[in-house]
Amino acid sequence: MRVFTAIKIPPDARKTIGDFVVVHSTQIRELKWVKTENLHVTLKFMGERTEEEIGKIKELIREVAGEFSGFHVTISGVDCFPDISKPRVLWAGVGEGAEILKNLEKKLSENVETPHFVPHVTIARMKHLRPDGYNKLKKLLLIDSNHGFGRFHADGISLFSSMLKPGGAVYEELFFAAFKK
Numbered sequence: 001m002r003v004f005t006a007i008k009i010p011p012d013a014r015k016t017i018g019d020f021v022v023v024h025s026t027q028i029r030e031l032k033w034v035k036t037e038n039l040h041v042t043l044k045f046m047g048e049r050t051e052e053e054i055g056k057i058k059e060l061i062r063e064v065a066g067e068f069s070g071f072h073v074t075i076s077g078v079d080c081f082p083d084i085s086k087p088r089v090l091w092a093g094v095g096e097g098a099e100i101l102k103n104l105e106k107k108l109s110e111n112v113e114t115p116h117f118v119p120h121v122t123i124a125r126m127k128h129l130r131p132d133g134y135n136k137l138k139k140l141l142l143i144d145s146n147h148g149f150g151r152f153h154a155d156g157i158s159l160f161s162s163m164l165k166p167g168g169a170v171y172e173e174l175f176f177a178a179f180k181k
Helices: 011-025 051-065 098-108 131-143
Strands: 002-008 040-048 071-081 089-094 120-125 148-154 156-165 168-178
Touching: 002 051, 002 098, 002 168, 011 071, 011 120, 011 148, 040 098, 040 156, 051 098, 051 156, 051 168, 071 120, 071 131
Parallel strands: none
Antiparallel strands: 002 040, 002 156, 040 120, 071 089, 071 148, 089 120, 156 168
16 A cells, blocks of 8 residues: 655645635646645655555554644745746745654655655646746746745644545545554
């Protein structure tokens, strides 16, 4: 089973990002936009895992969550991975809370930090853009580089399964561990 750890985004914050997607999805149709219900802040993609490994991941999540208190996350700005010259992912950035998310990612990686981990919310994916789509994406990045999507309180770590389907990925929450109070 393909799994990843993430911070859930509450419905009101997801709606704000979803509204942004609705506006821009009609302008740049070549992008594969993430469904509003699937929006989250990924901490660590762990790939294919056995049931035994998933049990150990749940224990790790419980342990790590117990070391952190809840915190605020601010979602703002948009950018691309790996960069605008070869865009593959359109994402909304994290301002407030970014350092805590980096620390969580490091702990979930068993203290082996992923190089260049950038806390973010994936909002669209792309493979090949025609020149018109590429120009629209560049304009979106220029105009919305500081777009504010709001602030929410992160209250724990979730483990999700990811099933790839023709209509896009389907996520299911397998486990949740609350941060200490």
